[in-house]
Amino acid sequence: MIKLRSFHGGVHPPTHKKESTQSPIMAAPLPAQLIIPFRQHAGEAAKPVVQVGERVLKGQLIGEPVGPISSSVHAPTSGTITAIELQQIAHPSALPDLCATLVSDGLEEWGVRQTLSYRQLSSDELQKHLRRCGIVGLGGAVFPSDMKLRHPTVVNTLVINGAECEPYITCDDMLMRERAEGIVRGIEILRHALGTDAVLIGIEDNKPQAITAMQRAVDESSHPFKVVAVPTLYPGGSAKHLIKVLTGVEVPSGKLPTDVGVQCYNVATAYAAHRAVEHGEPLVSRIVTVTGNVEQPRNYEALIGTPFSELVELSVAKADTNRYIMGGPMMGVELPAVNVPLVKASNCVIAASDVLFPPPPPAMPCIRCTRCAQACPVELQPQELYWFAKSHNFGKAQEYDLFDCIECGACAYVCPSSIPLVQYYRYAKSEIRARDHEKRAADLARERHEFRQFRIEREKQEKAERLAQKERAAAEAKAKAAATATVIATPVDPSADTDDTQQMRIDAALARAKEQAATTPPKNTETLSPAQRAEIEAIEERRAHIHELAADAGADDEPPKHSQGN
Amino acid sequence: MTDYLLILIGTVFVNNIVMIKILGLCPFMGVSKKLETSLSMGAATTFVLTIASGSSYLVNHYLLGPDLAYLTTLSFIVVIAATVQFTEMVVKKTSPVLYQVLGIYLPLITTNCAVLGIPLLNVQAKHNFIESLLFGFGGAVGFTLVMVLFAGMRERMEGADVPVIFRGTAIAMVTAGLMSLAFMGFSGLVK
Amino acid sequence: MITALWIMIALAALLGMILGYASIRFRVEGNPLAEKIDAVLPQTQCGQCGYPGCKPYADAIAKGEADINLCPPGGEEGIHKLAELLGVEFKPFGEDAQPKPKAVAFIDEQICIGCTLCIQACPVDAIAGAAKQMHTIITSECTGCELCVPPCPVDCISMLPIEEKLTNWKWRYPVFELRQTS
């Protein structure tokens, strides 16, 4: 028996897990059309590698990773790509992102599936395979799983996160009940890749059936994994908190679990790794809970890209449903529309009504009762953070460790004044990030400006030197000429453009441009041959691409988040 | 020994120079927006006040004596002004930001009535040299104490929903008044 | 009376000597404050403050020659920061120097004649191109200073406001809904 530790704070919201665990996982029917966002993971968005109109097979790569922290995106079924454009996705901003639209042909025709025997493979090769298969943490943070296998230090404990502490969500619970064997195989693959000895599978004790199923699968596999029932306490499924409970190690702030010799994966990620390695299936589907204000709450195995509306229709939303939440009630996001697509991070969708989740009463002022501080699992002082965020005092907020906040919502859950605390923290965090970004941009601009001034100065000097040299040369030549008494015209140096001639040229160009503008339509490509036009178009495309790259570069500097155990 | 302790307690708490004697309000209101600044201001004032009370005792006792009592105020001002000038140069050299932050209030220590008040009170109370030093030091510590407490409260009030017409100096004055009320609780502790 | 005079003179002389020594001993070189001010400025190098760049403006503030409310790109927050750094009161922008939404320059390449005038104007070398070649703004380097706009002889440069995308989206300040219930 291993000794369990505890962490500070935590809350016990009503779990509401029973509703959706009554019926087994059901495969959702194939939708007619899928919308697949290219940004489904933490880090850089994937780059499209298919053309509009192209036919793709199930599991075919349609987006390839860009840069080290990125992952692949695959076609979830066979069919035709009909568009690659900006579409609304499940994001609190309701802003659109680049997505591929895939009209399925109903054949579910698989592409090449490369199965591997993991025992013969090195960690490096496994990493490459997971990256190719688009495996990311399915606990919510969607951090690329291959990155988590890369670690400079020795990792001696692998923690598998089956805690699933959020209310309503049961996808991991059902996965463990029904597919424990696959999970255990996946864990063994990850363990092999990490080279660890100890494996601890943490499951909250409100899921006895999942614990039994996992224990049986572990026993049958004869791997020395330990299945540990951990006390039910929100947010016990946060990776760092589960690690604390199971191993007693507190992952230092700003560090990764691997820095203290631990790595953590979600059970669903382990299962996905198993499918990827032993069946050659990239991550094209996941288990998702549909619950809340619906007639038949249950779990579905749905393709990535399935519009949520299709799933909600299967479960039949009740009449008074007025909004939908992706994720749990503590950390989820409200969907901007119900037809946005399922992504790798979507573990649950809750149909919500004002009866189920009554809108909070108007926020009262904070009375510093510190119920939030008692509930905070990170031991922050939420009342101070709120005070600073409210008055835009971001420096102080950072001093009080704002960035250690995991946004679990325990503080707002207990707040007697009903203050939307988490939203204040998110606001403060994104403001601080934006400011840091601006600061870096300003520093860069200063550097460039100073370099430019230095360059101008240098050029001036060089010019002066050249001029002096020329004068000397001219003087010598004059002397020579005088000496030989032969008249030779000094050749005009083409590089020594005087200001006047330059001005004249500009004027001439100006006149030409004006003339052009007056006589012909502004397009200066009218009279070109088709071949030339095609070439120009190609150039334009490249340029647009460069634009995009330039716009994206440095735009997303958000550090990877490790919140809900992935 | 007990006398000295009583002087200290008396000047820091019971007869606090800002809260009870209501001296030195200008820097008290002006440099108490931020905690660090108020601490630095307190330190600078403590330095100036201690030196000023010591040297003014010397000036008064050895230079002026009872015959030239009419010169007390005049010569004290000269001594204080010089001390402040000296402090200003040191601060400017050692901490330019502090110099900038203290701004006009640094030279204004010269006209801080607390700094002139304490040497004069020393003369009035016929303190000896050690007592004068302690009286000056204690007064300055009391000044620093309330400055720091005040700055802490003002920093917290930054986030408060204070009625618009009371924002800034107005609410600070109200707070100073209430602090003064609280300090009256010390009355009678030391005679 | 004479004694009093002598005493005051002696006092003055003594203190004068101490101060004279101190002024030599604690002499301050340069102005480290200007650096601190420069670090607060947004580095657009736009010259809207009336000084040729951010550093000269910082120097001017440090010397007390310039006001702190002359930098529109820094926004009200920039003024607040300067006010805090310098320990002075906040001062709102003047009528003629209101901040605009952040933007980057965009060159309409159909019109551009490749005159390089904008390249010479750009304070941060954020325009790529050469004589008689098309010019392009390097968007990630552009500070939005608008200095390239007036020199362009064919008016092909426009300022495009930076639009909100997923990558730069920010959480909003929570709305205090107290008033609705009353």
Add this chain to the structure above:
Amino acid sequence: MLSSPFITRTLSVDRIMLRVLYALLPGIALYVWYFGPAILVSIALAVTAALATEALMLKLRDRPLRPFLSDYSALLTGVLIALSIPPLAPWWLPVVGTAFAIAVAKHLYGGLGSNPFNPAMIGYAVLIISFPHEMTHWLSPQDMGHSALSLGQQLHYIFTSTLPAGMQLDALTMSTPLDTLKTQLHLGMTVSDIRDLPIYGRLAGKGSEMVAAGFALGGIYLLIARIIPWQLPLAFLGTLFALSGVFNLIDPAHYAPPLFHWFSGAAMIGAFFILTDPITSPTTAKGRILFGMGAGLLTFLIRAYGGFPDGVAFATILMNMCVPLIDAWTQPKVFGKKGSKR
């Protein structure tokens, strides 16, 4: 759009305040039992003034009335002020004190949640400094043989400041046990002699010791219900006990015993109802202990050496001033930063 979390536990501010008010009931009931119903008039006056001032200030500040009037915080302030001033006081005394407390100490700072000082104690301090004479006429316990006034006569006095013919105010009232102790010590009596005076009971003042016990009872309910943190009353009462105990051991003739300190004056109501005001007390565990100890120390100093008979109010507002600094300097280390230096 709303942000997560979408569910909340429903314990609202008004319910917290209401529970604090309930916890005051046993003390108030004992007050009425021992000193007659005049205190209820006082409470009614103070509460009316509190709500009226609160409404006026909210109106002036253009804030909604309903949520703030129904949060019971102004009501609580009124009750606490009424309990800390003599019940047989002219009607304007509780009214002025409460109005000042709500208007200046609370609303000028932005209302609920923003006030740095405990409004009730500011109200009390203003009254004791401005009207020291009116603040010394305390009712005697009813069973002490004084010719107690009827309720009608008391009401008549409260509203008109005139007594029935032939009655002297000084004969009807007494000073508090703490005040008497201080005066008599000055006159050279020893503590044990003083405590033989008829106004004293077993532990402290006759009657008032039971009222204090009533407040302690309510306080223990608040502790059990986890409405107030345990650190504050424990640190305060502990420090008061330790200090008075040590001095009492050294010089029993001039220093009252610890239990006398506990059960006289505002020690109990202060420990459980005044220091524990969350808005004006520190938010960290360490800070609360410091705060309670500081208040205990100051209370003892003022009681033993100061010019005022009781020190709880002044100790409270003096410690209120230190709260921002205490909070800032006692921040606990967050998860993952243990062992590292801040």
